Amino acid sequence: MEKKWWHDKVAYQIYPKSFLDTNGDGIGDLRGIISKLDYLKKLGIDIIWLSPIYKSPFVDQGYDIADYYAIAEEFGTMEEFDELLEEAKKRDMHIIMDLVINHCSDKHEWFQKALADPEGEYADYFYFREGKNGNPPSNYRSYFGGSCWEPVPGTDKYYFHMFAKEQPDLNWENPKLRQKLYDMINWWLEKGLSGFRIDAIINIKKDLKFPDFEPDGADGMAGCWKMVESVDGVGELLEDLKKNTFQKYDAFTVGEVFNMKADELPEFIGENGHFSTIFDFSAHCLSDGEHGWYDAPKMEFSKWRKAIFQSQMETQKYGFKANIIENHDEPRGVSRFLPAYAQTPAGTKMLGTVNLLLRGIPFIYQGQEIGMKNAKWNSIDEFDDISTKDQYQIAREAGLSDREAMEACNRMSRDNARTPMQWTSGENAGFTKGTAWLKINPDYKEINVEDQENNPDSVLNYYRKLVALRKSDEFKNVFTYGEFIPEYEEMDHIQAFYRKDAAKCILVAANFGTDAAGIELKGDVKKVLLSNQKDETVDCTKNRLNLKSCEVVVLEMEME
Structure with a gap:
């Protein structure tokens, strides 16, 4: 495997x-991030991924972008962003941003021009289609x-959106549109960005016939992902994207990829894959309900372990995945993956250890x-998330x-x-001097x-030790490239698993049960x-390791 600059990073x-609000408006900002760079450096962080900070109406928390070249004023200014890049660089840290290019906001200039002239050039930046017998196209x-499908006012046409109606999908079959996106991506990379997390990217390839599918719900509709799973050719678009942008800058890219076909992993993350890495959602998919959150199965340890092990074994043949316990689209991992008796500091450390020492890029x-x-939510009115409100209605x-x-x-x-991030035990958890945009977890x-x-x-101090071990000169190679x-x-x-290379053999072992x-x-x-x-005492004799409930140990074993 050709070694890349990002392989051994956290x-x-x-x-x-x-994250942290510094001006009292209840919304975190760039100034808050800049002020915590030393905190992140002490944790051992090399790469910082920022969820969207672009200008947006925030229908879907910034994943509806109105201007790809502007910072939302809620977060600060472009000058502050440049300062963040500069301060991160001083600390030998990299900034990557969210790249949302399957769709934009309906407030984006392109879409406004398309609505103004549904037969014009900009309409072809999107998917405008005539309805069928007074109904949507599919x-x-x-x-x-x-x-x-959402009606285009004053016409018999509809426009296509796989997410909210305020997030029209961009037409990737249009070379002019693709070039505009590439120009924008390169502009950010020229500015000093080290790469991107790429949102919902598998959705960019459409079946332009938009055929109907067998309904899978009482509403007579079928999930749009069925079209995604049935269409071929996304790889050609992803290669075009890579060659025109990321490849020129040796940029780090992490794809959010669902609905990938079974044999496509090497194309996505192999030696010359579309991306540097993709997130491993194998454990998270175990919570997918057949109809929604209301029938989501409870987490079972044996299935969770099996999913992680299978993913690790498959992935190491080709490259790296990015390992996560949680992110902005998922509930908290401690609450999700640990049974009630393990939702303690010891259990939390155990979960972090078995995740961060897997093969792959830890996030x-x-x-x-x-x-x-x-958090404990008392009423649907306390939620802000568009998806949560939808799932409540479904239930x-x-x-x-x-x-x-x-x-x-x-x-x-x-x-x-x-x-909000919980910085202190003081007012508003130290997040803001104002009123937080979303409730603060009472704990x-x-x-x-x-x-x-x-x-x-x-x-926190355990995580610092854990990251330091992974990145230490002595063990960095085995934790990065080891089998x-x-x-x-x-x-x-x-x-339990080994991480092993020609020089070292490490055993990571954890007891998720109630009994020793x-x-x-x-x-x-x-x-x-x-x-x-x-x-920090470990009950370990020559041939036997005794683990208490929620105990995890990392052992260097003698090489055979």
């Missing part, structure tokens, strides 16, 4: 709206519910490093009570990850950065590298 996702349901989401959890229409629908939203809402008095800074046994080998798969509630567990070791222990136990 990334951190910032959701700017909820029976697709959008990701946020309702039809993918830490803001607040993960202090063990932030899902109610399926016959669930308000309480039952709220339970599903409490468990799965994206707003769980979007509650901030127990879970916050300030208290954990002063506690050597805190989740992933699953172990003890026959044992219930044990998550003994493991017969298959070699001699050379050194204990990390433990999540308060006293």
